Amino acid sequence: MATMSKRCYYEVLGVERTVAEKELASAYRKLAIRFHPDSNPDDEDATVRFKEAAEAYEVLSDPEKRALYDRHGHAGIDGGAQQFHRAEDIFEAFGELFGDGIFGDIFGRGSRQRQHRGADIRCDVTLTLEEAASGVTKDVTINRSRKCDVCSGSGAKPGTQPRQCPQCNGRGKFIQSTGILRVQTNCPTCGGAGAVIEEHCAECRGHGRIADPVTLSIAIPAGVDNGIRVRVPNEGEPSPDGGPPGHCYCFVTVKDHPLFQRDGNHLIVSLPITFSQAALGATIDVPTLDGPHPLKIPAGTQSGEVFRIRARGVPDPRTTRQGDLLVQTHIETPKKLNKRQRELLTELAELEDTHVSPRRKSFLERLRDYFTEPSE
Helix, strand or coil: CCCCCCCCHHHHHCCCCCCCHHHHHHHHHHHHHHHCHHHCCCCHHHHHHHHHHHHHHHHHCCHHHHHHHHHHHHHHHCCCCCCCCCHHHHHHHHHHHHCCCHHHHHCCCCCCCCCCCCCCEEEEEEECHHHHHHCEEEEEEEEEEEECCCCCCCCECCCCCCEECCCCCCCCEEEEEECCEEEEEECCCCCCCCEECCCECCCCCCCCEEEEEEEEEEEECCCCCCCCEEEECCCCCCCCCCCCCCCEEEEEEECCCCCEEEECCEEEEEEEECHHHHHHCEEEEECCCCCCEEEEECCCCCCCCEEEECCCCCECCCCCCECCEEEEEEECCCCCCCHHHHHHHHHHHHHHHHCCCHHHHHHHHHHHHHHHCCCC
């Protein structure tokens, strides 16, 4: 099919006359991919349709031309429609419609390269529980690179310049195609740079950058926990092509504490108390991250009971809401007794045989019934 009569532009793009701009662009993109000459080698009909679609979109995407076309048809824009003779001409006209990636590759865009952000850098910091709970500023040394002063970042020996890569003609990329599929790879000769260095700078050995240890003061917010990372923006590696630098991510490790265990934003502490304190009640100073706090232990407290002290835990780093301190009692049994302690406990034991507590009495009654049940 060497020639084609001029068809309705809406019919060419396969859209209704009421089509919105977004759907119009989407329809054109699909046809451009389908009929691009690189996808249809030696197919003259596909090339004609490819150019026809571009002409239709050029008219219908322009509000003034579209209004004239809607009223008068092709006669209304006689001579006003742009004629495209090469795929490159079409890309120059509609390149922003396709952007980077596969669409840009299909149209062979190599001269306009997208700037890339520099690589991110990781560093690590170890905190005590007190530092994690209150927040702290830590100085951390990272190793990142900077532009070589000798060659100004070119990587070439002073007095020389990198030259265009002969393998990729400066594009830095190769596009391999199998039918409609396109795979883009870096040029093996220049590594994607689009240029090669014949004489390397002695200072940076052709890399254009040299190692530059830097110390950063990183503000760690209150309430962080193991595995949380703190982002320090724009403190990573510089961009290889003039784009923005990367970020530095500081990963936090919190050391175990000899007294407290952490459960989210709550802290747990085990409080040993004596039998007499549990039986009679007492007020005991409980350790917190802010210092001692008096806690009233009521008479008759059992081992394992938990008391809550509000807002004495760790703050949430997102909401700053404070967690609680959970105090779990543990009744200690003395391993050694002096003479007086033994006498008093012996007297207590004798009283317990006579005046049994309700709970113990219930248990003894069940135990007696168990052993006195008649056998069948």
